[in-house]
Amino acid sequence: MTVKPWLAGVAGALLCATAATAQDFKPAVVYDMGGKFDKSFNEGVWNGVKRFMDETGDDVMEFEVTNETQRSQALTRMAQRGGNPVLGVGFAQADAIDVVAGDYPDQMFAIIDVNWLDRPNLRQYSFKEHEGSYLVGVAAAMKSETGTVGFVGGMDIPLIRKFACGYKQGVMATKPDATVLENMTGTTPAAWNDPTKGAELARSQIDRGADIVYHAAGGTGLGVIRAVADEGKLAIGVDSDQYAVSPGAVLTSMLKRVDNAAYDTLMDAKNGNFTPGIKTLGLAEDGVDYVADENNADLLTEDIRAAMEEAKAKIVAGEITVHNYEDDQSCPL
Amino acid sequence: MTTPLPRWADLLVIPLLNLLLAFLVAGLVVALIGENPWRALTVMLQGAFVYPGSLGYTLYYATNFIFTGLAVAVAFQARLFNIGGEGQAAIGGLGVALVCLALDPYLPVVLVIPLAILAAAIFGAGWAFLPGLLQATRGSHVVITTIMFNFIAAGLLVALLTGALMRPGQSTPQTRNLDALLPKVHEILRAVGIDAAPSPLNVSIVIALLACVGVWLLVWRTPFGFRVRTLGESEPAARYAGVAVPRTVIVVMCISGALAGLMAINEVIGAQGKLVLNYTAGYGFTGIAVALMGRSHPVGIVLASLLFGALYQGGTELSFEFDTIDREMVLVIQGLIILFSGALAFMLERPLARLLTPRARLAHG
Structure with a gap:
């Protein structure tokens, strides 16, 4: 060059x-x-x-x-x-x-x-981040023992609410009586890179009963994953496979194939x-996906994978429509 | 601070030597990563002045630095260290945007622009008023309060730009495009038949230069300026001489804030054409280095602003031209130049004085 x-x-x-x-x-x-x-x-x-x-x-x-x-x-x-x-x-x-x-x-x-x-x-x-988030929501609902799962977002913008909304839909469709705790890290771009606050939010969600926490928070999410791992709970990564951040404590990751x-x-x-x-x-075009490999085979059990695959097939076939927050700036749940 | 040097050496030789030293060390760094320092320097200079449109970019950056540099310099005349230029500029931008959003559908552009400029100054001054008041009446140090006000300003802007002021139908925290824009210099040149490459340079630079004259007049040619400088030299002396210290502090801070706020016109209704997050991009802080290097004098500030503008624009071209020079490298090079010409500005004073003194004695003998 x-x-x-x-x-x-x-x-x-x-x-x-x-x-x-x-x-x-x-x-x-x-x-x-x-x-x-x-x-x-x-x-x-x-x-x-x-x-x-x-x-x-x-x-x-x-x-x-x-x-x-x-x-x-x-x-x-x-x-x-x-x-x-x-x-x-x-x-x-x-x-x-x-x-x-x-x-x-x-x-x-x-x-x-x-x-x-x-x-x-x-x-x-x-x-279609909402579709990928829906799938990890299914996994979170099935894996959770407490019936309470968490979401930590980065900066509070419509795009991140879209992640949260898809996730909630996945959780609720799987376990209608589940509770989803939702927190945004902040309203400034600094919210993308505040692992300390991410860890605090994750801990507070765990204190309130969450045992699975999904993040869409960039660098802040690294704090979320580590805090969740320290508490012996499970995290869900985002964008790329984040298993390596804390091996054994990352249930799966929602992939966004930029x-x-x-x-x-x-x-x-x-x-x-x-x-x-x-x-x-979206899922049909391999634009979003989730991680299921030998690393998380023990965590993401066969029945969870089967349920995720089923949901994926239904979304691709159009049988399940995941609501997109950005369509009307609101979430039905 | 008294200098043992003759005035010409202090004002000319020292800055030039510092610059030379900075380029030398920066050149070493460039050589270390395996590039030819001479070629890098050439690219940097051509990128700042020669390439089509590059001079426009350099002057556009310089405009920002003149405003923020003047802001720091005015406060510094009263020995107040206003490091809140960043926040004052951000709030100035809010003022500009509010005026334009509210009025540009109804009033002609020629009316909206002066109001927007006024709003930039008033909002900037308002943001500096409280730290000034706290300093004057409570003794809360402006260094602390102004920097805290930077965070408040950033938070306020985010809240508005992700909320009430956000342009619908997209994800970026920004307002709609504003209509009342300052004319760009290349548009003016083209209108009179001179072909000029496009750049964000706009008529704000004229306002910046007018501000320089204004500050010079105010500080060195008015009774108020005399009071400010007296206060800067010695507060007890100023008090003894009957200077109303609290009021002077507040007014100086407001003027300083107004100047920082004016930076917003170069960005919001100049380069960007809309209010966006973080458009201040650290220019408020760079203003401190500019004021330091320009010895808090308008002429020095214009020259230092030119240098920093050239560094920003030349640095951009550096990372366009070289694979190995990424933006972090550019930051290192810029940092070295700031280090040598700002922080280490007085390092060469004594050696140079020793070098010059015998000759001075001869001249006397």
Whole structure:
């Protein structure tokens, strides 16, 4: 990716490049503030990018933003340098990519966690986190001995309430008399990275009877998992397989395959199959999933797995509809 | 602080030497990670001044630093250490956004903008008023209170941006797009037929420079400024001379807060066109380094702001150009430059004085 300074000067010439052929295939990724090693969302994207680079040997231009202004600056610079496609990571880049995609109509853009934009050269990925959360809710309800389970969210935004709502639906559908305790860590972005408070919330939920705690709280969740492990209870991880955080104390993890979204974007562009539009990835599209492997085989027993598979099949078949909090900003439970 | 150096050496040679030293050490770090320091320096300088639009970005960052630097400097004239620029700017932004949200559907842009600018200053001043009042009447140190007010401001903004002010239909904590925007410099240039690359630079920079003149006039050319400087030199002396210390402290803090609040216009109705979370991005804190380096004088602050603007923009280009230089590396390089030109600003004073003194004696002889 070593780009010589003079290249910036001739960036204009590169703008003429249209179709993503082998010669001018120059993918670019703009990570958000968390940075590409945030052990969470951005890192998931990075894993997909890395998989692509390892398999194809292609280089990918990368940038991590550090302030608001850099979002559109970075996307513009990538586009000026002939970045095609340019992948934006996270909903915070939505406004910026909307403008830049309009300024560079001959180049392809993609963004993850957005589904409300309308550009003919933009692919948008969103995930049905409520479906994956429903499944781990089923597992939590079946595994719980006390009949009380917990949820710890990060920052209180609609996206996280969507996790909570799907989870509650899964729990209640399995055990209608169960109690779901729900706490959000905070209302500032700091709530994504406050393991101490996460641990406190988890402990308080355990004090109130919870024996399974699901988190959707980024770095805060690491505190949740450790506290739950210390109390001898079980945690449910999120985004990626978090078994390793506290082996033996993680029942399963709700997977959000942002790595697949990143990988597919780059691969489709390389193969000339890039299509714009909204891609909503749920259980059916392997966009969300749960972890069931040899690590958690003892915890996630056969009957739980069977129930989760059954629920999964029903959701995929449309027999169960999991309510999406973001549809009407409310949860039926 | 008295310096053993002649004025020209203190104002010119020392900062330049510090900068040189900082670049030397930063260059070593770049060499350590296996890149060519000379090329990195070239990229950084070209990225700050030469690439299309880069000068605009540099000046845009500099505008933020002029405002926050002036805010720190004004308070520092009274030996008050206002480190709440971050919160005052955030609340200033809230003022700007509220005025625009409420009025821009009804009033023409030319009326909304002055009101928004006024709101930035008033809200910023209001956020500094309470720490000033507590300092003046209760002796609660402004260093403590202003930094705590930063957290309150952040919390307040989050509550509003995830609640009442949040744009519906999306997940980012931000307001709707505002209509009353300050004209961008490249738009003005294009209107008069000069082709300019787009950048967030807008007419706030003119207001920033006017603020510099205003601060200079206020501090060095008015009785009030004299009282402020007297208070800064010695509080007992000021009291003895009949300066109303509590009132002066409060007013100085309000002026300082107003200047920090004005930073919001460069962001909210300048670069972003909406109120977003964390748009202050640490500029309030960088203002402390800017004021320190600029010796709390408007001219020095403009120069230091330019340097910091160039560092921010050049640093961005560095991580565009080099695989190995990621944003953490850029932070290290920026940190080194701040360390040498801020914290270690007086390190070279004595050696340089020793070097210069014999010549000075000769001149006298």
